[in-house]
Amino acid sequence: GTRPVASLNRGFSAPVNLSSNLTSEDLVFLAAHDSDPFNRFDALQGLAFALLKDGARTGTLPDPKALVEAARLLLSDATLDPAFKAQALALPGEAEVARELARDVNPDAVFAARKTLRKAFAEGLGDVFAEAYASLGTPGPYAPDAASAGRRALRNLSLDYLTLPGTPQALARAMAQFEAADNMTDRFAALAVLSQHDTPERTLALDAFFRRFENDPLVIDKWLSLQAMIPETGTLERVKRLSLMPFFSMTNPNRVRALIGAFVTGNATQFNRADGAGYDFLVEVVLGLDGTNPQVASRMLSAFKTWRQLEAGRAAHAERALRRVAETPGLSEDVADIAMRSLG
Missing domain, CATH: 1.25.50.10 (Peptidase M1, alanyl aminopeptidase, C-terminal domain)
Structure with a gap:
């Protein structure tokens, strides 16, 4: 019969590092099917960490196909909350990867590995990110409730990946959100996405944001940090x-x-x-x-x-x-x- 896959520490929230013999195939299975939400999240993050550490050390990212497939299964699961999907699909940051490496860290190599993995997500999941972006728009006025915040989080994550190729169409989508946004979350998310691309759209958006909020010190602080x-x-x-x-x-x-x-x-x-x-x-x-x-x-x-x-x-x-x-x-x-x- 099929070998069972252990779902470890179910319902366990203590900050521990656990070593196990779970394979990448096991982690893909857990990310797609585990009924414990944290274990699904942890399986996906574990796959990402392993790839990023290896890529940063060797200069070549291992094949991310298994991770991309796990992300697709999670993103396509209609039973999961959008806020959870956004958290689970956010790749580990450069500082987290460097902390895991612990020695002989080359920040350029960490960045390159993460950039390659982000590109694999953008290419392999473009259709589901496009579907998520199109379906998660919240009609009516801005609402600060948790459900609406979760939808915005996943929609803005999708925008980030959809804009990664830097095509005119992708940049136009991000610029359209920046200009039409009725709330700071969506406007600043679009600005953050545009800031990663050295294009005229970035300059236009940064200038427009400053002109709009130049008398709001806290918002201008965010504008400075972004740059x-x-x-x-x-x-x-x-x-x-x-x-x-x-x-x-x-x-x-x-x-x-x-x-x-x-x-x-x-x-x-x-x-x-x-x-x-x-x-x-x-x-x-x-x-x-x-x-x-x-x-x-x-x-x-x-x-x-x-x-x-x-x-x-x-x-x-x-x-x-x-x-x-x-x-x-x-x-x-x-x-x-x-x-x-x-x-x-």
Whole structure:
């Protein structure tokens, strides 16, 4: 007969790491059929983590066919809540993968592996994402209830994957949502999708968003963070330009966290540039802030906390940057403490 597949720790919510001999085929089966929702989620995430770690280590992502098929079965299951589908189909982030790798981390390799897997999802599930996007629009005025929020979450995830190819049609769809949205969730989701594509649509949308919300500080903070996290080689210069704009001030902690904090904690490839430029930028910011706001300066410096996990070249740049801070005369106690503890 058919070999049974164990559904482990059913109803169990403790944060534990469990080793098992479940195969990728077992995980596909669990992702498609397990009656325990968390186990379905965990099976899908387990498949994704295994592929991403292998791809980041070797430079070549293993065949993602099994994961794509598991995602299709889950996405097509009409009995599942849209909010659950959105959570289950969100791939592990770069920071999560780096944490799993734990040593000799190359952020560019992690990003490349994740980009390849996202492309496989977009190509292999385009039809079901298109169906989800078309069917999940909520008619009538905006409603903040959980069911509507879940529909928006899955619809916006679908938009992200549908826009990934960057075709004129795909960009037009995202731009149409940005322009027609009657709520911040959908408008900002479309903006986030467009921000990943270096096209005229991105510039138009970013400018229009700023003009619409320039008098709302919290919303402009989100706008700054979004741009700081664009994974492109020009982002460091973009952050520097934004830091010189009249609406930005180093004396405003929220602005500093929104722009520079987002860059150093949410943009792994560009903060951890192979040439060390991202680290040098942070050092200048920290030393400039230390005299007026050592608490914020020390919090920014804590972005170096995982530098020992990086591959040798980046780790050397990070150590040099930390030593430059530690050896600066007249440091505040807060910044000196973070620098020395980071250096060990």
